[in-house]
Amino acid sequence: MKRLLLILLAIIVVVPLALGAWLMLFFDANDYRDEISAGFNKATGHKISISGDLQTSFFPWIGIETGAMEIANAPGFGDKPLAAIGSSKIHLKLKPLFSGAVEMDTVVLEGVQANLITKKNGENNWELNNAAPKISGSKNLTGSKQIAVDTDSKPAGTKKKKTAAKPMALAIGGVEMKNASISWDDRRNATKVDLSKMVLRTGEIDLKEPISVKFT
Numbered sequence: 001m002k003r004l005l006l007i008l009l010a011i012i013v014v015v016p017l018a019l020g021a022w023l024m025l026f027f028d029a030n031d032y033r034d035e036i037s038a039g040f041n042k043a044t045g046h047k048i049s050i051s052g053d054l055q056t057s058f059f060p061w062i063g064i065e066t067g068a069m070e071i072a073n074a075p076g077f078g079d080k081p082l083a084a085i086g087s088s089k090i091h092l093k094l095k096p097l098f099s100g101a102v103e104m105d106t107v108v109l110e111g112v113q114a115n116l117i118t119k120k121n122g123e124n125n126w127e128l129n130n131a132a133p134k135i136s137g138s139k140n141l142t143g144s145k146q147i148a149v150d151t152d153s154k155p156a157g158t159k160k161k162k163t164a165a166k167p168m169a170l171a172i173g174g175v176e177m178k179n180a181s182i183s184w185d186d187r188r189n190a191t192k193v194d195l196s197k198m199v200l201r202t203g204e205i206d207l208k209e210p211i212s213v214k215f216t
Helices: 002-026 029-044 095-099
Strands: 048-050 054-057 061-066 069-071 083-085 087-093 101-104 107-110 113-118 137-139 145-147 169-172 175-186 191-202 213-215
Touching: 029 048, 029 054, 087 095, 095 101
Parallel strands: 101 169, 107 175, 113 175
Antiparallel strands: 048 069, 054 061, 061 087, 069 083, 083 113, 087 101, 087 107, 137 145, 175 191, 191 213
């Protein structure tokens, strides 16, 4: 019996380590550039080009380090990219993921560039497809909101059981941007703002607490 328990314990410990070693030795994120680009385009409506090398790690952190990336601008907003980055480092702790929590180390972004444009009609180039939640309802000419009524309701006196989704715990060690450049061309108000060689650092990010931000 004791021998059987030792064998089971060895399997429980060795298999994850072997899987992690296999992923580190044989998994290459660079082989999935097309899938990553297609998924990003579907989620945001913007094309992304990944020209730099992608490096991954799986133990004790799940991490990815990228080289240069560029996000194409929306149609009608010029040839400059919406955003670009020289390199990035993102690492997640492995153990908390098994309990539904996300704990990240400081996210490091190098050489960030952003070209933001607002047209005279108020249209801008940073809105992402599928990013805004859809609301069932509309406004009439007086500005009052009309809400769709559920006609398939239960008889009076019966209560619907509500099940609240448990929010995922999220903790980020902070964000550090180095050598960042941001340009905002607000054509609606005829103003333009250019910021260059910026360094931004935040404190730990917890959605329940205020976030400290420092610019230099």
